[in-house]
Amino acid sequence: MSASKIYFASDFHFGVPDHSLSREREDLVVSWLEEIRTDAAEIYLIGDIFDFWFEYSTVIPKGFIRFQGKLAELADSGIKITLFKGNHDMWMFDYFVRELGIQIISDELVLERNGKKFYLHHGDGLGPGDAKYKILKKIFRSGLCQWLFARIHPNLGVGIARKWSMHSRLQNNQKEEFTDLEKEWLVSYSKDLLLKEHYDFLIFGHRHLPLDVQLGESRYINLGEWINFNSYAVFDGENLELRYFKKRED
Template identity: 70%
Template sequence: MATRKNIYFASDFHLGVPLNDTAYTREKRLVRWLDSIKSDAAELYLIGDIFDFWFEYATVVPKGFIRFLGKLAELTDAGIKITLFKGNHDMWMFGYLKDQLGATIIENELVITRGEKTFYLHHGDGLGPGDRKYKVLKKIFRSRFCQWLFARLHPNLGIGIAQRWSAHSRIASGGKETFQGEDREWLVLYAKELIKKQHYDYFIFGHRHLPLDITLPNGSRYLNLGEWMNYYTYAVFDGEKLELKTWDE
């Protein structure tokens, strides 16, 4: 049996969109990837927007994702630690996945040290300059009052509204993002500002939907994990080096 030492990072699966057969095909592909890492994974970090929409009512959660959630349960039962980050699409994760999977739920950033390397982890939404409209909306949507109000909607209505909203999101269009240059990539600028105050070996983000691996000052690196509608990319740390890879069956 292989030694479980690797740490895996992935994000932006956007499960639930599009609402057709391709969504199931993508979910099955994710399950095969998870199955491929279960023999050597010690930890798995899912860095946000795992679901295109997620809201936990007191007694109801969005239907679907059975194969994916079942595979996560299998990994945790095998002793693999799973950490889930709230993204801008699935920020309304509360206690269900923690209770059912034993997963750790992260609201914003998380700093970890592994193999003498420090990692700064965050989904990436609302960081860096610009995007002021979303930063305001994020505060509203994450407020307890907003969550309480949404919970008053019947699930058929609330989840139906969310699904119609998702149909017009940038990920639903299926298009690929393009690199804007380091001086215009907000998360790169954010990382460069942060390392002026404190050194991190690696910055790992999602949200951008574009796999990127950029060398920063003082030996730091910025990685964006991409997404799983076009790129199927993830990162793995083996205790010594961090690599950005593409899942190729």
């Protein structure tokens, strides 16, 4: 089978809510990656892959080694892999670039494939509202903030970050539900983008709810997350489909 499909997924949030459940989810994601390797030409992981990530000059957070090993295996086989920074793992720098040849995207990425135009972004800090987070994002992404955090011993730094993440939606297993399309801020953001430029597909993570919304001739896709939904999207060269992964029984 020729490798021709493009896969999109986000919000694995490895590390929450505890080690045991995170390891189960890691095994599930690795099984998904193994299944799609037969026809995947490109894989885009659209942020919050890790619930926390910080690359010190000589140290990275321990764990998630099966996932990293699978990424290395797929990258070495010629599959193009792209990782986006999310609001939980915005402190990815050059580790995956140097070790695996994976491209790191800080904000948006625009692609054209087979005559279709894609707009990709994790989704944090976009659209109306959430002024507090938008300010925090600028602070956390500043070189000074990153330099100061790097001065903290990893045991303390990672401990602080994990305590912070205890307040996250997925840490407390809060399953998102759809209420009102008019309240979907990423839909509003997509509509504004489409007033300026045409995209066939606008693909985001962050919202934690799988959504496929028709916007005129375009589609807004939210990839959901992998604690409750195991959702992802695949583009076969003509059509893009939102799917749900179920591990095959041996």
